[in-house]
Amino acid sequence: MSESAFPNVPKRLGLYPVVNNVEWIARLLDAGVRTIQLRIKDKAEGDVEADIIAAIKLGERYNARLFINDYWRLAIKHHAYGVHLGQEDMDVANLDAIRDAGLRLGLSTHDNMEMDRALVAHPSYIALGHVFPTNTKQMASAPQGLAQLAAHIKTLGDYPTVAIGGISLERVPAVLATGVGSVAVVSAITQAADWRAATGQLLELVGAGDE
Numbered sequence: 001m002s003e004s005a006f007p008n009v010p011k012r013l014g015l016y017p018v019v020n021n022v023e024w025i026a027r028l029l030d031a032g033v034r035t036i037q038l039r040i041k042d043k044a045e046g047d048v049e050a051d052i053i054a055a056i057k058l059g060e061r062y063n064a065r066l067f068i069n070d071y072w073r074l075a076i077k078h079h080a081y082g083v084h085l086g087q088e089d090m091d092v093a094n095l096d097a098i099r100d101a102g103l104r105l106g107l108s109t110h111d112n113m114e115m116d117r118a119l120v121a122h123p124s125y126i127a128l129g130h131v132f133p134t135n136t137k138q139m140a141s142a143p144q145g146l147a148q149l150a151a152h153i154k155t156l157g158d159y160p161t162v163a164i165g166g167i168s169l170e171r172v173p174a175v176l177a178t179g180v181g182s183v184a185v186v187s188a189i190t191q192a193a194d195w196r197a198a199t200g201q202l203l204e205l206v207g208a209g210d211e
């Protein structure tokens, strides 16, 4: 792995919905979201390529920061803003190819060891999870909680950071108090009784991120 850094992202990426289809990307960009992730799981590349192309086009139209989860080859091929990868993904992805193509990279971390490993790659941002229990994804580790999150944010200093996992609207103020630059959510939006109202309230609290 080379020692060069990935392209910068703003320190504050703001509200960061993680969604599993293009319809959500379209509605959330229209609602004012400017950092977003397309997270489709466990499909063949040929079955997701059209959705990835459509999501990237939407991201460009709204001048938004669209990250593609997992499908790094397609993200490179179609010039996405960025890619999000987990620790296991790092074992198989070609990080040099992602960086050489000029894409930003976000990496997941869940503890000190994973943070150290991620930092060696000099990603554009570090995601820290899961903060609270979550029903959206089966996690191998325990929730890290707010105190551990705050300690990690302090260690990371000026590095762009994203908190994820079990973050509800009610929990956002405490999460922001750790100094984290971005709040990633799935169910707080996609399972909300009124997604538009939830997104508006979340944007009000977290912001859409810096330019």
Ligand SMILES: Cc1ncc(COP(=O)(O)OP(=O)(O)O)c(N)n1
Binding pocket: 018, 037, 039, 069, 070, 084, 085, 086, 087, 089, 106, 108, 127, 128, 129, 137, 162, 164, 184
């Ligand atoms: C912003 C953000 N943080 C963490 C993750 C989780 O990524 P990963 O560990 O690779 O797990 P999957 O999402 O691929 O199941 C994420 N997607 N986004």
Ligand SMILES: Cc1nc(C(=O)O)sc1CCOP(=O)(O)O
Binding pocket: 018, 108, 109, 128, 129, 130, 131, 133, 134, 135, 136, 137, 164, 165, 166, 167, 184, 185, 186, 187, 188
């Ligand atoms: C996709 C994902 N990754 C996590 C991590 O900790 O790496 S937690 C998570 C799911 C987050 O969903 P919700 O906002 O509904 O809890």
Ligand SMILES: [Mg+2]
Binding pocket: 069, 070, 084, 085, 086, 089
């Ligand atoms: Mg992954």
